[in-house]
Amino acid sequence: MAALKNYDGKYWRDLFDSRIGKTTWPYGSGVWSKKEWVLPEIDSDDIVSAFEGNSNLFWAERYGKQFLSMNDLWVKHCGISHTGSFKDLGMTVLVSQVNRLRKMNRPVVGVGCASTGDTSAALSAYCAAAGIPSIVFLPANRISLAQLVQPIANGAFVLSIDTDFDGCMQLIREVTAELPIYLANSLNSLRLEGQKTAAIEILQQFDWEVPDWVIVPGGNLGNIYAFYKGFHMCKELGLVDKIPRLVCAQAANANPLYLHYKAGWDQEFKPVKANTTFASAIQIGDPVSIDRAVYALKKSNGIVEEASEQELMDAMAQADSTGMFICPHTGVALAALIKLRNQGIIGTNDRTVVVSTAHGLKFTQSKIDYHSNDIKDLACKYANPPMQVKADFGSVMDVLKKYLLSKVPKN
Numbered sequence: 001m002a003a004l005k006n007y008d009g010k011y012w013r014d015l016f017d018s019r020i021g022k023t024t025w026p027y028g029s030g031v032w033s034k035k036e037w038v039l040p041e042i043d044s045d046d047i048v049s050a051f052e053g054n055s056n057l058f059w060a061e062r063y064g065k066q067f068l069s070m071n072d073l074w075v076k077h078c079g080i081s082h083t084g085s086f087k088d089l090g091m092t093v094l095v096s097q098v099n100r101l102r103k104m105n106r107p108v109v110g111v112g113c114a115s116t117g118d119t120s121a122a123l124s125a126y127c128a129a130a131g132i133p134s135i136v137f138l139p140a141n142r143i144s145l146a147q148l149v150q151p152i153a154n155g156a157f158v159l160s161i162d163t164d165f166d167g168c169m170q171l172i173r174e175v176t177a178e179l180p181i182y183l184a185n186s187l188n189s190l191r192l193e194g195q196k197t198a199a200i201e202i203l204q205q206f207d208w209e210v211p212d213w214v215i216v217p218g219g220n221l222g223n224i225y226a227f228y229k230g231f232h233m234c235k236e237l238g239l240v241d242k243i244p245r246l247v248c249a250q251a252a253n254a255n256p257l258y259l260h261y262k263a264g265w266d267q268e269f270k271p272v273k274a275n276t277t278f279a280s281a282i283q284i285g286d287p288v289s290i291d292r293a294v295y296a297l298k299k300s301n302g303i304v305e306e307a308s309e310q311e312l313m314d315a316m317a318q319a320d321s322t323g324m325f326i327c328p329h330t331g332v333a334l335a336a337l338i339k340l341r342n343q344g345i346i347g348t349n350d351r352t353v354v355v356s357t358a359h360g361l362k363f364t365q366s367k368i369d370y371h372s373n374d375i376k377d378l379a380c381k382y383a384n385p386p387m388q389v390k391a392d393f394g395s396v397m398d399v400l401k402k403y404l405l406s407k408v409p410k411n
């Protein structure tokens with residue numbers, strides 16, 4: 001692109017003023033900022049806020065309306081927490097109980113887990129805070145760098161094992177049967193007791209009005225059951241008179257629950273070999289909580305959906321483009337929602353909550369790959385790579401001119 005050799009400030013000011021109105025340039029350090037501005041009073045509708053109140057449940061207004069024609073779509077962000085995932089909710093309960101047991105001189109020397117990243121991060125943090133040794137089994141080269149560094153930094157004994165998550169899970173079960181290590185994966189119901197509080201909190205945040213749908217990404221499948229447990233408890237207590245329909249969303253590359261659902265539940269469950277997925281935290285083929293998950297889905301008239309790599313990455317990119325910064329697993333949940341919307345199963349006005357399980361900052365490599373258009377066999381159609389530009393005023397003005405004109409609303 002040719003650089004603007006003779007930058008004509010007045011020409012551009014007049015052009016923009018004529019296109020978008022004189023009074024729309026209140027800020028900046030250039031000539032526009034020298035105009036006298038009286039800031040308009042803003043209306044509550046103008047407020048752009050990530051969160052409703054001071055909570056972790058936010059209305060995904062733009063994403064819902066723009067991409068799904070939905071008016072009542074919410075994201076429950078469980079990744080805004082100490083170690084950046086929903087695992088903190090359960091781990092505080094479990095490690096507190098272990099703390100108590102140790103004070104009672106019970107023979108618990110350490111706490112251990114197999115992990116795809118988030119469980120080990122939470123376990124190591126809470127154990128470190130309590131001065132309890134933690135041992136984590138991680139599948140080598142299968143978790144994000146941000147997740148790997150968490151237990152390392154928190155002083156856990158980290159075993160990087162040359163197998164997948166299911167292999168690590170099998171090993172930790174065998175090891176904890178032999179050694180005084182307390183097992184911290186979600187087959188331990190203490191974890192679920194903590195995790196179910198997210199469901200109770202959703203109801204409280206909606207002032208005990210029950211949403212129509214809650215969509216949860218699923219891997220080891222403790223979480224979908226924990227949500228059911230929380231909703232069911234509120235119903236039993238008479239706080240609400242029904243529970244939401246649950247949707248469990250799986251990556252198509254690791255979809256044993258989806259296959260079981262499609263086979264009609266009655267067939268015997270068959271574990272699968274989980275293939276590589278960007279949703280690495282749910283890359284699990286033999287989930288420990290399969291029976292609980294099936295129970296939760298049956299009881300809530302639930303649905304299981306799956307998302308391909310293309311679908312989950314595109315959903316994540318679109319969501320991010322509306323101001324979110326979600327993890328790929330939340331991309332799986334959104335991709336499932338898109339499918340259910342397209343099939344007319346979830347309606348325009350259905351109040352729907354998508355559970356975002358971890359912070360997007362734990363999964364930056366997948367976003368970098370996508371926005372660099374650098375993923376084999378994937379069309380990165382919403383990629384937004386940075387523009388390389390020469391360090392001269394004319395070149396910068398040239399690209400900005402083109403960009404801004406493409407953004408001026410057409411009357």
Ligand SMILES: N[C@@H](CCOP(=O)(O)O)C(=O)O
Binds near residue numbers: 186
């Ligand atoms: N995604 C999990 C896998 C282990 O699940 P858990 O809920 O049984 O601990 C992880 O973050 O490690």
